[in-house]
Amino acid sequence: MRVHSDEQKLDQSTEKVLTRRRALEGVLSVAATATALPVLSGEAAAHFPTALAVDVQPDNARNFIDLEAHDSVTVAVSPSTVFENDGESTTFEPTERAVRYRFGSRHALEGDGGARPVDDGEVVQLNDGHGSGSEALALTFPVADTGFDGGEETGWLYWERDESGDHGYAGVDSVRVYGTDTSNRKLLDLLRQLVSVDDE
Numbered sequence: 001m002r003v004h005s006d007e008q009k010l011d012q013s014t015e016k017v018l019t020r021r022r023a024l025e026g027v028l029s030v031a032a033t034a035t036a037l038p039v040l041s042g043e044a045a046a047h048f049p050t051a052l053a054v055d056v057q058p059d060n061a062r063n064f065i066d067l068e069a070h071d072s073v074t075v076a077v078s079p080s081t082v083f084e085n086d087g088e089s090t091t092f093e094p095t096e097r098a099v100r101y102r103f104g105s106r107h108a109l110e111g112d113g114g115a116r117p118v119d120d121g122e123v124v125q126l127n128d129g130h131g132s133g134s135e136a137l138a139l140t141f142p143v144a145d146t147g148f149d150g151g152e153e154t155g156w157l158y159w160e161r162d163e164s165g166d167h168g169y170a171g172v173d174s175v176r177v178y179g180t181d182t183s184n185r186k187l188l189d190l191l192r193q194l195v196s197v198d199d200e
Contacts, residue, residue, distance in 0.1 A: 048158050051082040052092065052171025056155045058126060058138070064176040067150060070143050072118070075103055075157055075173075076126055078136040082169060092159075092169065094137035095123055100160040100168070101139055108147025109156050112165050115145035150179025 055076040056063045065073050077094040084090060099121060102114035121139040146155075155175040161168040 047167050048170040049082075050172060051080060051169040052157060052159060053078040053080040054157045054171035054173050055126065055136075056173040056175050058124075058136075062176055063155070063174055064178065065143065065146075065148060065155075066178045067143060067148060068178075072140050073103070073115075073143050073146065073155075074138055074140055075101075075155070076124065076136040076138045077101075077157065077159075077171065078126060078134050080171075095135065097159065099139070100163075100165070102158045102160070103139070103141045103155065104146035105148050105152050106154065106156050108145075109158050113147060114156075114158065115141035115143070115147075117141055148175075148177045150177055152177040 055078070057065065057074055058076045059074070079094065080092050081089050082092045099117060101117055102109055102112070103117075104114035108114045117139040119140065121137045124136055124138045126134055126136045148155075152175060154172050155177075157171045157173075159168045159170075160166075
């Protein structure tokens with residue numbers, strides 16, 4: 001009887017240790033996941049912090065892009081103050097930097113996607129609406145490479161610090177992207193076919 005009681009105590013003690021171990025492992029696992037998530041989700045943001053002053057379609061107040069009518073889209077990059085990793089600030093002068101830009105949807109820019117400028121751009125004077133303006137670099141990008149498919153609300157511009165393309169700065173502006181009419185026509189044709197089948 002005593003042996004049985006001792007075995008019960010041993011089993012209970014072992015179960016408590018295992019329960020504590022499982023709980024500890026669970027806490028450590030949650031902590032590790034919580035620590036890893038910001039690193040993973042913030043990886044692209046850390047490599048391309050949003051620092052550039054950009055204006056998509058500067059001659060168009062609504063910044064609209066028609067995927068069917070527009071072959072290209074213009075993005076103007078103005079001088080901006082950026083902060084380096086050491087906390088020091090510097091001025092990003094687009095007319096003095098290498099032309100290493102990519103433009104498009106945020107999804108398209110992941111990896112090394114997005115549209116590249118068709119040339120080195122041109123220096124333009126942007127009007128700030130108060131009778132003065134600033135010098136900016138106007139770049140032209142082929143719409144077909146932007147990754148837009150209609151309905152996007154933001155257009156992203158990445159500037160690559162070096163040839164590796166892994167680091168640099170980002171800029172974002174609101175856009176109104178309209179899809180092609182082709183998909184609408186296909187949907188209309190499909191609806192007509194369905195209606196005609198029902199009538200038969």
